[in-house]
Amino acid sequence: MNNHEIDFEIHGDDMQFVEVELDPNETVIAEAGSLMMMDDEIKMETIFGDGSSSKSSGIMGKLMGAGKRVLTGESLFMTAFTNEGIGKKHVSFASPYPGKIIPLDLSEIDGKLICQKDAFLAAAKGVSVGIEFQKKIGTGFFGGEGFIMQKLEGDGMSFIHAGGTIYQRDLTPGETIRVDTGCLVAMTGNVDYQIEYIGGIKTALFGGEGLFFATLQGPGTVWVQSLPFSRLASRVFSAMPERGGSKGEGSIAGGLFDILGGDRK
Known part of the structure; x- marks a missing residue:
């Protein structure tokens, strides 16, 4: 194992958080702002990049690793949590919106996972958080998730999050499924990922499903979310009063106030 070995437990149903158990000197890395709580004697340190680069890589190696995160729209920095005590300690990380946390042991999926650029939550120290360039330029322009997706590499535990219900689909060799680009959460590195045009100007204008979808071909595993945050x-944005939504939507009293022009401040 090149990564720190960590134990964990996921709590909750729709608003989940993951509790990570750290032995002395074990470290977990996480996105800034994802911390929920932690035990005493856990040291929190802001690090440049993901902390997976070796000391021999020098400043240029660290700059390259951090630069990859900037391309995916993430911060230059991550936070490392290290148990500096004697016994086992715990640190917990929460999802940023309703949905599920997916625990993945990278050693069981050939050491590589491709995911949405905002799906990563936390991982054992040593997991590399980089970028994955798609094979075709059309994926970048029309894929919905951008030309660049996140790539997690290593042999340790990683945690990603997604909205709504999560569905895991194992694809056999040659098996193909089509997924709304926003609903695609993650896939193993051996899945072939393409973008296809839905076709038909009427469908494009009035179908409400967008112009393109992702075509995923096995072998490999795909994770799909039922409610993308976007x-x-x-x-929510379309229901705001200034966008034409009702102030009292779902409420009889609210509708009465709207009719009478009342102010509920």
Whole structure:
């Protein structure tokens, strides 16, 4: 094992958090702002990049690792949590929006996972958080998740999060499924990922499903989410009063206030 070996437990249903158990001198890395709580004697340190680069790589290696994170829209820095006590200690990380946390042992999926650029939550120290360039330029322009996706590499535990219900689909060699680009959460490195045009101008204008979808071909494993955060945010935004939504939507009293022009401040 090149990564730190960590134990964990996931709590909750729709608003989950993961509790990581650290032995003395074990470390877990996480996205800034994901911490929920931690025991005493756990040292929290901001690190440049993901901390997976060896000391021999020097400043250039660290700059390259951090630069990859910038390309995916993430911060230059991550946070490392290290148990500096004697016994076992715990640190917990929470999902940023309703959904599920998916624990993945990279050693069981050939050491590589490709995921949405904002799906990563935490991982054992030593897991490399980089970028994955798609094979075709069309994926970048029309894929919905951008030309660059995140790539997690190593042989340790990693935790990713997604919205709504998570569905895991194991694809046999040559088996193909089509997925809304926003609903794609992650896939193993051996899955072939392409973008296809839905076709038909009427479908494009009035179908409400976007112009393109992802075509995923096995062998490999795919994780799909039922409620992408972008879809949830879009519905909330469209329901805002200044966008034409009702102030009292779902409420009889609220509707009465709207009719009478009342102010509920």
